[in-house]
Amino acid sequence: MLVVEDEARLAAALQRGLQAEGFAVDVAATGPAGLDAARHGGYDAMILDVMLPGLSGYELVRRLRAEQHWLPVLMLSAKDGEYDQADGLDCGADDYLTKPFSYVVLLARLRALLRRGAPERPTVLAVGDLRLDPARRRVTRADAEVTLTTREFALLDYLMRRPGQVISKIELLDHVWDASLDTAPNVVEVYVGYLRRKLGRDRLETVRGAGYRLAT
Amino acid sequence: MLVVEDEARLAAALQRGLQAEGFAVDVAATGPAGLDAARHGGYDAMILDVMLPGLSGYELVRRLRAEQHWLPVLMLSAKDGEYDQADGLDCGADDYLTKPFSYVVLLARLRALLRRGAPERPTVLAVGDLRLDPARRRVTRADAEVTLTTREFALLDYLMRRPGQVISKIELLDHVWDASLDTAPNVVEVYVGYLRRKLGRDRLETVRGAGYRLAT
DNA sequence: CTCGGTGCTGTGAACGTGCTGAGGACACCG
DNA sequence: CGGTGTCCTCAGCACGTTCACAGCACCGAG
Numbered sequence A, B: 001m002l003v004v005e006d007e008a009r010l011a012a013a014l015q016r017g018l019q020a021e022g023f024a025v026d027v028a029a030t031g032p033a034g035l036d037a038a039r040h041g042g043y044d045a046m047i048l049d050v051m052l053p054g055l056s057g058y059e060l061v062r063r064l065r066a067e068q069h070w071l072p073v074l075m076l077s078a079k080d081g082e083y084d085q086a087d088g089l090d091c092g093a094d095d096y097l098t099k100p101f102s103y104v105v106l107l108a109r110l111r112a113l114l115r116r117g118a119p120e121r122p123t124v125l126a127v128g129d130l131r132l133d134p135a136r137r138r139v140t141r142a143d144a145e146v147t148l149t150t151r152e153f154a155l156l157d158y159l160m161r162r163p164g165q166v167i168s169k170i171e172l173l174d175h176v177w178d179a180s181l182d183t184a185p186n187v188v189e190v191y192v193g194y195l196r197r198k199l200g201r202d203r204l205e206t207v208r209g210a211g212y213r214l215a216t
Numbered sequence C: 001c002t003c004g005g006t007g008c009t010g011t012g013a014a015c016g017t018g019c020t021g022a023g024g025a026c027a028c029c030g
Numbered sequence D: 001c002g003g004t005g006t007c008c009t010c011a012g013c014a015c016g017t018t019c020a021c022a023g024c025a026c027c028g029a030g
Helices: A008-020 A031-041 A057-066 A082-091 A103-116 A150-160 A169-176 A186-199 B008-020 B031-041 B057-066 B082-091 B103-115 B150-160 B169-175 B186-199
Strands: A002-004 A026-028 A046-049 A073-077 A095-098 A125-127 A130-133 A138-141 A144-146 A204-207 A211-214 B002-004 B026-028 B046-049 B073-077 B095-098 B125-127 B130-133 B138-141 B144-146 B204-207 B211-214
Touching (some): A046 A057, A057 A073, A103 B082, A169 A186, A169 A211, B002 B008, B026 B031, B125 B150, B150 B186, B150 B211, B169 B186, B186 B204
Parallel strands (some): A046 A073, A073 A095, B002 B046, B046 B073, B073 B095
Antiparallel strands (some): B204 B211
């Protein structure tokens, strides 16, 4: 367990408490030190303060995720504004607690995080030169913005979460459309057509009789 | 996305809001209905109220987890006591929000949950230099891609699951074709011919009077 | 060698699947 | 109220796939 916190007393308290729970705990006091430790450490999870000297917690997570490190991150902050929280989560944190927090809750959330294991999905999905940011609701293709309607976006989102895999029209109907039995699978064909028109003909492969596949 | 909430107005508001985000949303109003839906639905995630008629949210998650269902659960509750929260998380929920909650935060937390999907299971069948990936619906022979039709793929799939064994035409008809009594065994011969043409003459051996065997 | 049975393959027809353009229903907005 | 954008249905078309059929090749037994 890695604790990145510059306030010495809180850091020490956390360390003691977590050690009492049986965790092995390392502490880093600055942003850069925390990033370094997270990169090389092989920790199960990380508790991360937002206000840090040298590098903010937001930036730290963002870099970590950009480098394909997926260890669970629980973010701590004195800011309890709804947008602060949303920003932290959208940077790639997995949970967010505002100070002052209950120690009981911290532990429970940590357990929930560890149960889930390392996440596998970045905050921004990227396949080839396609980029999709669920939080900002934006899609770019080769750094050029592509405007999509809600449906188109939802469809692409679903496909980009499993690039290269064949996904059936039924599955798409179930997840992207409201699973009503009376909607014909043709809707999917129509929307795949729209996406192809906007993203390029060969991004979406048809696998006859099976479904569609996002070219990797 | 599954919303389990008995308060009709909140449920409707959630449904509308999430649909606007492009989610396909189902709503269940009671505990048992929610559990049922979660069991059968194939949802990406679930938003779950704690106070429910018939079955509490706690109990619902506990049962779901006991049955080896791992879909992400975001728990909603009016109780903000630290132990309520810890209990919810320890029952198996992945996140916990207290009412009233900010819609922005709900969305951000939902995204964080969805980011961590179920781990991928790389089931790739391999026999000799043949490789068949059911999820990607892809076949390669010595690292060169081979395109197969649905039938051809299904046939090869069946054969590759029992390499080296002799499999009769009748069995293939039963499993690869929908066991209709009036289809002649000749279809199998035809498709074995197709596969041989695409994969190489000697990959599929004929055992006269018995069936076919995939060379190992 | 001959012969019957078994398997192989080219041909072609029927069928299914997917793609597309046209257009209606609906909501939103000036 | 008309204009605009989105969602979805529908029908026609194109083309790939599936399968039946028939003739031929091959194998093993007598």
